[in-house]
Amino acid sequence: MPKVTIDGIQYEFNPGETIIEVASRNGVEIPHYCWHPRLSVSGNCRMCLVEVEKMPKLVIACATQAMDGMVVHTKSEKAVKGREHVMEFLLINHPLDCPICDEAGECALQDYAYRYGTGYSRFIEEKNHKPKRVKLGPYVMFDAERCISCSRCIRFSKEIAKADQLTFVQRGDRVTIETFPGKEFDNPYSLNVVDICPVGALTNIDFRFKARVWEMSATKSICPGCARGCNIDIWVRNNEILRLTPRFNEKVNDYWMCDHGRINCFKFVNADDRIDGPFVKKESQLVLVNWDEAVSRAVSELKRFKGNEFAVIASPFATLEDNYALLKFSKQILKTNNIFFIPHIKPGDQDDILIREDKTPNSTGLRLLGIDVSKNDLSLETLDEKINSKSIKCLIVVEDDPIAVKPELKNAIQNLDLLIVFATNKNKTTQYADILFPAATYAEKNGVFVNFQGFVQRIRPAVATIDVDRSLDGLAQSRWDKFGTEFDKWARGRKVNARSDWKIISQIANALGGKFDYDTSEDVFIEITQNVKELANLDYETIGELGYQIKSSKLIEEKILV
Amino acid sequence: MAVKKRKKDLNFFERIYIVEILKGMMLTLKHLFKPKFTRQYPEEKYVQPPSYRGRPVLVMDNGKERCVACGLCSRVCPALAIQVQAAETEDEKERYPELFEINMLRCIFCGFCEEVCPEEAIVMSKDYELVFTKYEDAIFGKDKLLVPVEQLKDRLEFIRAHR
Numbered sequence: 172m173p174k175v176t177i178d179g180i181q182y183e184f185n186p187g188e189t190i191i192e193v194a195s196r197n198g199v200e201i202p203h204y205c206w207h208p209r210l211s212v213s214g215n216c217r218m219c220l221v222e223v224e225k226m227p228k229l230v231i232a233c234a235t236q237a238m239d240g241m242v243v244h245t246k247s248e249k250a251v252k253g254r255e256h257v258m259e260f261l262l263i264n265h266p267l268d269c270p271i272c273d274e275a276g277e278c279a280l281q282d283y284a285y286r287y288g289t290g291y292s293r294f295i296e297e298k299n300h301k302p303k304r305v306k307l308g309p310y311v312m313f314d315a316e317r318c319i320s321c322s323r324c325i326r327f328s329k330e331i332a333k334a335d336q337l338t339f340v341q342r343g344d345r346v347t348i349e350t351f352p353g354k355e356f357d358n359p360y361s362l363n364v365v366d367i368c369p370v371g372a373l374t375n376i377d378f379r380f381k382a383r384v385w386e387m388s389a390t391k392s393i394c395p396g397c398a399r400g401c402n403i404d405i406w407v408r409n410n411e412i413l414r415l416t417p418r419f420n421e422k423v424n425d426y427w428m429c430d431h432g433r434i435n436c437f438k439f440v441n442a443d444d445r446i447d448g449p450f451v452k453k454e455s456q457l458v459l460v461n462w463d464e465a466v467s468r469a470v471s472e473l474k475r476f477k478g479n480e481f482a483v484i485a486s487p488f489a490t491l492e493d494n495y496a497l498l499k500f501s502k503q504i505l506k507t508n509n510i511f512f513i514p515h516i517k518p519g520d521q522d523d524i525l526i527r528e529d530k531t532p533n534s535t536g537l538r539l540l541g542i543d544v545s546k547n548d549l550s551l552e553t554l555d556e557k558i559n560s561k562s563i564k565c566l567i568v569v570e571d572d573p574i575a576v577k578p579e580l581k582n583a584i585q586n587l588d589l590l591i592v593f594a595t596n597k598n599k600t601t602q603y604a605d606i607l608f609p610a611a612t613y614a615e616k617n618g619v620f621v622n623f624q625g626f627v628q629r630i631r632p633a634v635a636t637i638d639v640d641r642s643l644d645g646l647a648q649s650r651w652d653k654f655g656t657e658f659d660k661w662a663r664g665r666k667v668n669a670r671s672d673w674k675i676i677s678q679i680a681n682a683l684g685g686k687f688d689y690d691t692s693e694d695v696f697i698e699i700t701q702n703v704k705e706l707a708n709l710d711y712e713t714i715g716e717l718g719y720q721i722k723s724s725k726l727i728e729e730k731i732l733v
Numbered sequence: 734m735a736v737k738k739r740k741k742d743l744n745f746f747e748r749i750y751i752v753e754i755l756k757g758m759m760l761t762l763k764h765l766f767k768p769k770f771t772r773q774y775p776e777e778k779y780v781q782p783p784s785y786r787g788r789p790v791l792v793m794d795n796g797k798e799r800c801v802a803c804g805l806c807s808r809v810c811p812a813l814a815i816q817v818q819a820a821e822t823e824d825e826k827e828r829y830p831e832l833f834e835i836n837m838l839r840c841i842f843c844g845f846c847e848e849v850c851p852e853e854a855i856v857m858s859k860d861y862e863l864v865f866t867k868y869e870d871a872i873f874g875k876d877k878l879l880v881p882v883e884q885l886k887d888r889l890e891f892i893r894a895h896r
């Protein structure tokens with residue numbers, strides 16, 4: 172294999188690789204703005220200048236292919252000086268906006284100016300003025316003064332989002348970015364440009380000015396918006412989610428996530444319509460009670476029915492652990508096989524990039540457990556008949572909203588003798604519940620989701636519920652979380668009184684004589700691995716941050732995996 | 734054990750004390766006739782030099798705060814006394830503090846917030862009289878923090894001169 176020497180160390184490379192690719196693969200930092208591993212090479216920012224022996228001038232590492240025997244210096248005097256000069260040029264017209272710029276704290280221009288700049292400016296003339304606060308599309312705001320014309324956003328739209336909506340206009344120091352006349356920048360992936368923009372020229376309108384980046388904690392999790400299960404970071408301040416950003420996972424979502432996931436998949440966690448504490452129906456009113464009362468009510472009510480008088484709706488929004496506990500509860504305690512889930516497919520809403528038709532994060536996981544959309548000719552379609560004919564008298568709904576999916580179900584549901592609902596937020600079904608348990612959302616619990624490719628991926632709690640303590644339970648902490656006291660307003664964020672479904676189910680099951688002996692969700696998961704062949708020998712640590720892929724030709728044949 | 738020897742043995746007059754007592758009384762007597770420098774606080778107030786660090790206040794310029802809610806003061810504050818929540822404004826500066834609170838029970842009057850502020854929007858005032866009877870009263874919001882720039886002139890000049 173050919174070898175290239177970078178800063179005195181030899182690295183092997185594949186013919187065709189550029190210097191910056193070899194360097195970044197080996198953890199050698201070459202500062203850059205316009206180069207991005209997934210975009211075409213543009214070579215316009217000039218930040219990646221390096222010195223190559225026997226070449227008369229400095230070369231840009233992003234567009235120079237490595238050659239056998241090449242000797243590259245990234246820290247030689249010439250290279251350092253070259254970078255300083257590039258930095259100086261980039262800063263000439265860059266406004267002193269850091270105090271109002273959302274990028275501050277995660278800005279490549281700030282970081283590189285600090286590390287590779289000279290620390291002072293020789294430019295005393297008036298800076299260039301360009302439009303600020305230009306709304307490019309529904310989610311993206313553009314500040315032309317801050318733009319360093321790296322063209323990443325343009326290349327992203329064209330090459331990754333396949334929506335060629337942005338372009339440079341003008342030239343020289345007047346160059347700026349625009350959409351085509353009369354068009355908006357509104358593709359389903361538009362917000363990724365905010366992440367890849369090295370400066371604060373493109374900002375997320377939804378997150379704009381909500382918080383400084385250093386005030387939040389980040390938790391590695393999974394987007395619950397569709398069966399892709401994009402890897403994300405959940406950014407939390409004062410126990411409130413403020414934004415989601417994609418987390419790199421080459422095999423699942425690469426560097427990206429869709430706008431739907433980013434904008435819509437966290438607001439329900441903070442919403443006012445969260446179910447806060449357990450409720451039971453008394454004199455046709457749902458009344459807030461304590462956990463013990465709700466559980467003992469459920470226990471005594473459940474004893475009135477037997478076997479196939481029960482129907483159980485599992486949830487592709489809940490974790491594998493939750494659904495396993497529910498399945499075990501149905502089989503061992505209720506003694507019924509009447510368990511199914513409601514599919515949430517949006518036909519046609521799918522592309523070759525990320526978005527999947529299946530709008531739930533864990534339907535593959537449910538199928539893996541053996542739960543399907545119908546069971547013994549029981550499904551959402553036949554549910555109302557069976558309730559009306561009194562063959563089903565008690566329904567348990569976990570994290571789903573059957574009435575929203577099928578409005579005709581409303582009458583049948585009122586004919587039930589008992590309806591137990593586990594829900595995160597108020598929905599069309601919750602009001603009819605006889606017992607309503609508050610379920611923790613994906614951002615408040617541990618567990619795994621299985622995506623459509625068979626990736627078993629971990630979610631972790633980012634928001635504390637009432638019985639969770641950020642520091643004792645190992646949640647990510649910002650500086651504010653670490654030092655706040657009960658007297659500080661900024662540390663008194665709302666904590667919802669909710670629990671993971673598996674916990675609530677186990678409590679009921681144990682009161683009914685079951686053996687649901689779990690302390691943590693990993694205990695449940697370990698039991699799953701003993702029962703589901705494809706997951707054998709897995710544990711949370713093996714799954715790790717990037718997930719574990721199940722490979723099974725049998726599952727592909729059965730159309731459970733693609 | 735060896736007997737400790739005094740560094741300086743007292744002589745006879747010192748040992749009878751009377752002379753020494755008289756000397757002390759003379760000093761007291763002298764001061765009786767010297768000008769007094771006791772200040773009759775609170776009737777008579779102390780006028781501080783501009784270097785004095787009283788409670789931090791927000792500079793109000795043309796009826797509005799200069800602050801752009803960058804959060805740097807809040808970040809640098811070693812006592813975590815400052816909470817800032819930014820919001821968007823139609824003004825040219827784009828951003829303003831929707832909420833700005835200093836917990837005066839946390840503040841240690843270090844002046845770091847003033848030093849870090851990129852907008853000269855928060856300065857140390859001369860106000861040192863801080864008395865509260867309730868915890869909530871100690872949390873100063875924008876109503877108590879905003880002070881017209883005219884009243885802060887000498888401090889602003891001082892920090893510019895000593896930057």
Ligand code: SF4
Pocket residue numbers: 317318319320321322323324325348367368369370372373
């Ligand atoms: S807006 Fe950002 S990503 Fe686009 S060209 Fe300007 S600096 Fe680069």
Ligand code: SF4
Pocket residue numbers: 394395396397398399400401424428429430431432433436525526527
């Ligand atoms: S593609 Fe799916 S999983 Fe990824 S961000 Fe969008 S909704 Fe979430």
Ligand code: SF4
Pocket residue numbers: 789806809810811812813814815835839840841842843844845846847
């Ligand atoms: S003076 Fe010091 S302690 Fe007081 S608010 Fe400013 S930075 Fe915080």
Ligand code: SF4
Pocket residue numbers: 270799800801802803804805806807817846849850851852853854855
């Ligand atoms: S540092 Fe100055 S501009 Fe920034 S938030 Fe504090 S007072 Fe406002």
